[in-house]
Amino acid sequence: MNAxxxxxxxxxxxxxxxxxxxxxxxxxxxxxxxxxxxxxxxLFSGRGYNIESLTVSETEHEQHLSRITIVTRGTPHIxxxxxxxxxxxxxxxRVVDLSVRADELGQSGxxxxxxxxVKVAGLGEHRNEALRLADAxxxxxxxxxxxxxxxxxxxxxxxxxxxxxxMKPLGLVxxxxxxxxxxxxxxxxx
Amino acid sequence: xxxxxxxxESHSSQRREMTGAEMVVQALIDxxxxxIFGYPGGAVLPIYDELFQQDRINHILVRHEQGAGHxxxxxxxxxxxxxxxxxTSGPGATNAVTPLQDALMDSIPLxxxxxxxxxxxxxxxxxxxxxxxxxxxxxxxxxWLVKDVNDLARVLHEAFHVAKTGRPGPxxxxxxxxxxxxxxxxxxPEVSPRTSYHPRIQGDIxxxxxxxxxxxxxxxxxxxxGGGVINSGNEASKLLRExxxxxxxxxxxxxMGLGAYPASGKNWLGMLGMHGTYEANMTMHxxxxxxxxxxxxxxxxxxxISGFSPNSKKIHIDIDPSSINKAVRVDVPVIxxxxxxxxxxxxxxxxxxxxxxxxxxxxxxxxxxxWRSRKSLxxxxxxxxxxxQYALERLYALTKDRDTYITTExxxxxxWAAQFYHFEKPNRWMTSGGLGTMGYGLPAALGVQIxxxxxxxxxxxxxxxxxxxxxxxxxxxxYEAPIKIFILNNQYMGMVRQWQQLLHGNRLxxxxxxxxxDFVKLAEAYGGHGIRCEKPGDLDxxxxxxxxxxxPVLFDCRVANLANCxxxxxxxxxxxxxxxxxxxxxxxxxxAIDAKGRQLV
Ligand SMILES: Cc1cc2nc3c(=O)[nH]c(=O)nc-3n(C[C@H](O)[C@H](O)[C@H](O)COP(=O)(O)OP(=O)(O)OC[C@H]3O[C@@H](n4cnc5c(N)ncnc54)[C@H](O)[C@@H]3O)c2cc1C
Ligand SMILES: Cc1ncc(C[n+]2csc(CCOP(=O)(O)OP(=O)(O)O)c2C)c(N)n1
Ligand SMILES: [Mg+2]
Numbered sequence: 001m002n003a004x005x006x007x008x009x010x011x012x013x014x015x016x017x018x019x020x021x022x023x024x025x026x027x028x029x030x031x032x033x034x035x036x037x038x039x040x041x042x043l044f045s046g047r048g049y050n051i052e053s054l055t056v057s058e059t060e061h062e063q064h065l066s067r068i069t070i071v072t073r074g075t076p077h078i079x080x081x082x083x084x085x086x087x088x089x090x091x092x093x094r095v096v097d098l099s100v101r102a103d104e105l106g107q108s109g110x111x112x113x114x115x116x117x118v119k120v121a122g123l124g125e126h127r128n129e130a131l132r133l134a135d136a137x138x139x140x141x142x143x144x145x146x147x148x149x150x151x152x153x154x155x156x157x158x159x160x161x162x163x164x165x166x167m168k169p170l171g172l173v174x175x176x177x178x179x180x181x182x183x184x185x186x187x188x189x190x
Numbered sequence: 191x192x193x194x195x196x197x198x199e200s201h202s203s204q205r206r207e208m209t210g211a212e213m214v215v216q217a218l219i220d221x222x223x224x225x226i227f228g229y230p231g232g233a234v235l236p237i238y239d240e241l242f243q244q245d246r247i248n249h250i251l252v253r254h255e256q257g258a259g260h261x262x263x264x265x266x267x268x269x270x271x272x273x274x275x276x277x278t279s280g281p282g283a284t285n286a287v288t289p290l291q292d293a294l295m296d297s298i299p300l301x302x303x304x305x306x307x308x309x310x311x312x313x314x315x316x317x318x319x320x321x322x323x324x325x326x327x328x329x330x331x332x333x334w335l336v337k338d339v340n341d342l343a344r345v346l347h348e349a350f351h352v353a354k355t356g357r358p359g360p361x362x363x364x365x366x367x368x369x370x371x372x373x374x375x376x377x378x379p380e381v382s383p384r385t386s387y388h389p390r391i392q393g394d395i396x397x398x399x400x401x402x403x404x405x406x407x408x409x410x411x412x413x414x415x416g417g418g419v420i421n422s423g424n425e426a427s428k429l430l431r432e433x434x435x436x437x438x439x440x441x442x443x444x445x446m447g448l449g450a451y452p453a454s455g456k457n458w459l460g461m462l463g464m465h466g467t468y469e470a471n472m473t474m475h476x477x478x479x480x481x482x483x484x485x486x487x488x489x490x491x492x493x494x495i496s497g498f499s500p501n502s503k504k505i506h507i508d509i510d511p512s513s514i515n516k517a518v519r520v521d522v523p524v525i526x527x528x529x530x531x532x533x534x535x536x537x538x539x540x541x542x543x544x545x546x547x548x549x550x551x552x553x554x555x556x557x558x559x560x561w562r563s564r565k566s567l568x569x570x571x572x573x574x575x576x577x578x579q580y581a582l583e584r585l586y587a588l589t590k591d592r593d594t595y596i597t598t599e600x601x602x603x604x605x606w607a608a609q610f611y612h613f614e615k616p617n618r619w620m621t622s623g624g625l626g627t628m629g630y631g632l633p634a635a636l637g638v639q640i641x642x643x644x645x646x647x648x649x650x651x652x653x654x655x656x657x658x659x660x661x662x663x664x665x666x667x668x669y670e671a672p673i674k675i676f677i678l679n680n681q682y683m684g685m686v687r688q689w690q691q692l693l694h695g696n697r698l699x700x701x702x703x704x705x706x707x708d709f710v711k712l713a714e715a716y717g718g719h720g721i722r723c724e725k726p727g728d729l730d731x732x733x734x735x736x737x738x739x740x741x742p743v744l745f746d747c748r749v750a751n752l753a754n755c756x757x758x759x760x761x762x763x764x765x766x767x768x769x770x771x772x773x774x775x776x777x778x779x780x781x782a783i784d785a786k787g788r789q790l791v
Pocket of ligand 2: 602603629651686
């Protein structure tokens with residue numbers, strides 16, 4: 001919280017923050033060139049903004065465009081600053097706050113999906129239980145021996161959190177998550 | 191110029207094959223660059239070899255890369271052109287970091303070209319290698335590492351474009367040595383280099399209409415102008431003057447905007463902010479409509495945000511959307527270039543049937559005149575000791591009718607310079623505002639003098655700051671740049687001491703400068719001219735001598751050691767809680783900032 005206040009302008013006359021922080025999803029369209037991710041991340045660390053999740057990948061090959069999806073948290077004022085600061089970065093084409101956009105469209109929020117690989121090792125009843133629950137969560141088995149499974153699960157972050165929590169007592173070994181991919185509902189692009 | 195020569199020159203800027211090093215020089219020529227500031231080293235030798243074999247680019251050899259950067263900043267700020275610096279890899283590049291950050295904070299257009307180790311060695315901890323683009327990423331507007339000679343010309347042109355358009359700033363192009371040697375195709379400057387970069391120039395007309403409506407119904411308006419007016423160019427200053435004339439609004443400016451509106455203008459309130467005048471700060475505090483033109487609500491201006499002009503509607507004209515609502519929330523943002531927006535604004539005001547409320551304006555001006563009569567810049571003269579304010583009053587009186595440019599270092603002398611030197615034109619005042627870089631003023635003066643060889647260029651300096659880039663005296667002597675370094679020598683880091691008095695129980699920890707050099711001998715050692723003045727009565731003659739000498743001068747002006755800079759808004763306080771000079775007794779100073787305020791600074 002404090003770091004966010006500092007980032008909002010003055011390091012010297014620190015005003016009490018009265019707004020409440022909210023979580024939002026930003027879509028950032030950038031030229032896919034060396035250093036662009038460092039510029040975006042450097043902006044967040046340099047100005048004391050939060051990154052809760054980050055995904056990046058080239059999305060339009062011929063135009064060399066990448067789409068970066070960032071889940072961040074801050075007061076509406078800070079989120080506005082983040083958007084404008086991102087827009088200043090020379091290779092950044094567009095920044096859309098998907099959550100704000102969803103509000104404008106009268107929607108509950110953008111579609112957000114994450115993929116996770118979850119490795120669970122165990123024998124006997126634990127093993128059966130893990131498989132049964134994975135099925136209930138629509139997780140796929142991507143790899144298995146008699147001693148382990150790797151489940152592949154896609155969904156909202158909260159669903160994956162829940163799945164991981166359930167697997168914990170059943171022999172959870174390791175997790176890898178992609179971070180959030182997101183877009184707004186409806187026919188229009190960003 | 192002969193027809194053939196013209197033809198061959200225009201030919202030179204066409205697509206053709208050349209080495210990377212040649213491209214650097216060609217791109218500079220095609221960008222209209224005539225002077226650059228630099229320092230050689232292994233990784234830029236091919237470029238230096240090209241510089242040697244031509245005479246269109248004048249290279250100024252500095253004595254430290256930081257000096258090159260500040261010189262390029264002074265050059266840029268005093269001409270409105272892009273400043274250019276050339277440095278080698280490793281230590282050359284790291285020495286450039288301070289001026290790059292300085293230029294970033296003050297929106298100065300700068301192109302830094304740095305050498306880099308050969309591409310194949312990047313990442314191997316090669317001799318004089320550093321991650322230059324990594325180190326300078328946060329202190330440039332943008333930077334590039336060029337790995338293919340065929341990209342070099344395009345990148346260089348793009349670098350100039352990015353540096354000078356939108357909100358101006360520093361950029362850096364890192365050129366590995368093998369790319370300098372390699373041969374490729376040079377391409378001349380393009381019009382629109384990349385689609386992701388498109389600063390907004392024209393203001394939204396609906397927003398401007400809203401602003402005008404607000405201005406014309408104001409009863410207690412004020413214009414708060416800033417460095418953005420200078421950035422926007424001469425036209426912007428002209429339009430600002432026209433706007434003031436048209437509306438009769440009072441006008442104040444930040445440190446960075448001095449000269450955009452003439453200090454002799456009748457609506458001028460003086461600078462605002464921490465060390466601004468009483469009338470400027472009170473007008474800001476009590477106004478009902480504030481028109482911010484190219485300023486960024488810096489914390490030296492606002493004081494305590496909750497107490498900052500609490501009852502006004504705020505209009506903010508700025509080219510950078512991230513400046514809007516950053517520190518202070520505004521009611522009518524107008525994103526665009528100052529000159530473009532003011533043009534629309536003035537047209538709409540002229541066309542409007544509503545006119546400023548003369549009765550209300552009359553009352554407002556008589557209130558302002560009461561604040562003015564408080565004479566917040568007054569000080570007590572002394573027969574035996576030169577008061578720093580007096581020194582600047584005399585400097586101003588003896589140089590104002592000349593073609594003068596002023597630079598400063600950082601400290602009390604800088605604030606006194608802002609208060610006591612009065613600027614009639616833009617681009618005459620070069621100071622490090624945002625970063626507050628001691629050591630800026632001397633090399634900046636060198637840069638200004640290179641751009642204006644026949645003008646009088648004075649660095650108003652402090653005894654501590656001036657030692658930070660003193661080595662550039664040597665460059666000034668080499669290039670016969672007769673810069674005048676007017677040192678207000680109080681034998682203290684006065685500004686630090688003032689804060690220690692305010693905040694730290696008068697414990698003057700390491701703010702006294704023991705063992706100052708003999709500035710007169712130092713000047714002579716460099717091949718310049720030294721002057722010392724200790725008595726108020728000798729001052730005018732000494733200043734006249736300084737002006738007349740056609741050499742770089744170090745002027746050791748011995749001033750009252752313990753003078754402090756007022757007025758001052760102590761930290762944690764609002765604009766209407768200023769500490770004025772006649773109230774600033776030792777007790778008042780010691781107790782000006784309460785425990786809460788102390789934590790804030
Ligand atoms: C010891 C010390 C004491 C100081 N005390 C004071 C003080 O008492 N008073 C004071 O005023 N300052 C003071 N300063 C300076 C202060 O720190 C800031 O540098 C200064 O106030 C900022 O000036 P500015 O708001 O005009 O912004 P600048 O830094 O000049 O920024 C310009 C603004 O204009 C915008 N802009 C740029 N180009 C354009 C364009 N073409 N069109 C539209 N907008 C444009 C930019 O986006 C930016 O928002 C002090 C500095 C030091 C070192
Ligand atoms: C590079 C750098 N280091 C430290 C500071 C902190 N600082 C600000 S003013 C000042 C003292 C300046 O002393 P001097 O140049 O003698 O000026 P005076 O205040 O006495 O007029 C210092 C150390 C700074 N601004 N820049
Ligand atoms: Mg001093």
